[in-house]
Amino acid sequence: MLNKALIENVLSAALTTGGDFSEVFVEDRYTNNMHHQAGKLEKSLSGRDFGVGIRIFKGLQSVYAYTNEFSEEGLLKAAKKAAEALQGAKSEENIILPMEKEIIQTAHPIQFMPNSVEKSRKLAVLRNANDIVTNYDPSISQAIVRLVDEEQNVLIANSEGTFVEDKRVRNRLAIAAIATDGTDMQMGFYGPGALQGFEFIEGLDLNHYAKEAARIAVTMLHADPAPSGKFPVIIDNEFGGVIFHEACGHGLEAAAVAKNNSVFANKVGEKVASDLVTYIDDGTITNEWGSINIDDEGEKARKNVLIENGILKGYMIDKFNGRRMGAESTGSGRRESYKFAPTSRMTNTYVAPGKSTPEEIIANTEYGIYAKYMDGGSVNPSTGDYNFAINEAYLVKDGKIDKPIKGATLVGNGAKTIQKVDMVGNNLGHGAGMCGASSGSIPVNVGQPMLRVSEITVGGRETK
DSSP states (O other): OOOHHHHHHHHHHTTTTSOSEEEEEEEEEEEEEEEEETTEEEEEEEEEEEEEEEEEEETTEEEEEEESOOSHHHHHHHHHHHHHTSOSOOOSOOOOOOOOOBOOOOSSOOSSOGGGSOHHHHHHHHHHHHHHHHTTOTTEEEEEEEEEEEEEEEEEEETTSOEEEEEEEEEEEEEEEEEEOSSOEEEEEEOOEESSOTHHHHTSOHHHHHHHHHHHHHHHHTOEEOEEEEEEEEEOSGGGGHHHIIIIIGGGBHHHHTTTOSTTTTOTTSBOSOTTOOEEEETTSTTBTTOOSBOTTSOBOOEEEEEETTEEOOOBOOHHHHHHHTOOOOSOEEOSSTTSOOEEOOSEEEEOOOSBOHHHHHHTOSEEEEEEEEEEEEEETTTTEEEEEEEEEEEEETTEEEEEEESOEEEEEHHHHTTSEEEEBSOOEEEEEEEEETTEEEEEEEEEOOEEEEEEEEEOSEEO
């Protein structure tokens, strides 16, 4: 992508004002986006983006710059301009440790690169999913199906001797179904993705995913208004993990912890959750959507146990926030693209499975809410307060799933919620999503088995 001699010159130029660390991030990304709606292909866009990011540390100062100019003159100019933003005397030493290229052995096999697959094959998948959704029920008014794939090639080098390249290939199919009865409208959604080639898309059980999206929409169309109050809440597996991703995961990122903007700051070794909760971030899971070979600072992916049997064990740490904390990186430095400086971010974050069966969890709930599929929400990392919508929900009565309900939201505090987990299932599942933060939008997995929280405030239209 760029030769070693040029990179060494750029790294050295970045240290001319006394910086003690410099980094170059080179990215060459190919993307394809196909959008099928109203029975036809509405959009098919392909593109390529190339750029270079340059980062400099001086103690606890950090400067970041990026450019599309990749000539030696342009890159040296960008490095020197970034260096000028650091306060301090000029340095003649500019120590760059020797760099030897590291060869990455990928843990995520690829069979069919996205750009090698004819668009007709991709379009056939979109049309098939569309037909399954629209034929599901007369109340289905529209199907929206998107196929997104990308090939991201990166080179990461720094003044500490790192020199490594990586290739990331991702594919995701997003299926939305809209049902209406003339007065109300409801949407169901399913969006599987993987760090894998086109074989992932062609290997999907479209009948399952498309019908689930349609079933959710139709079921919620005929649902009663949700009650409001404080109830036991059963949250199902896979994307149900989004509530812990938002309400707990972000609070365990060094970006918040290093500034004491997290309820989990300075609590390593303390009990912060129910004994039943073990919370893990693992970027090494083969071909999972949020997996990586290396992070965007060149650190190898790893499995980080954050909470074990309720005890806080550690955080997700990037290089810069690691300086603030006096801690080493945990392979958690991620960014959307060369336009963003990396920071601590999640990969595949999940609650580890327990011993209860889903049937046991439901049977042991006299009255409560069953959240089968979660929707989006928001959280304040400094307090852990959250608000989440439920995409598909049911009442639970006398140990059995009762009627569907709509309009339910969950309101609570993440630190308190994880202390109230009183049953954890054995059916761990992962769900693909995108996570936005200061270093941009990145692919992440959220996951958990079915679990029960003894009490969460539920916002709805009816009072029990």
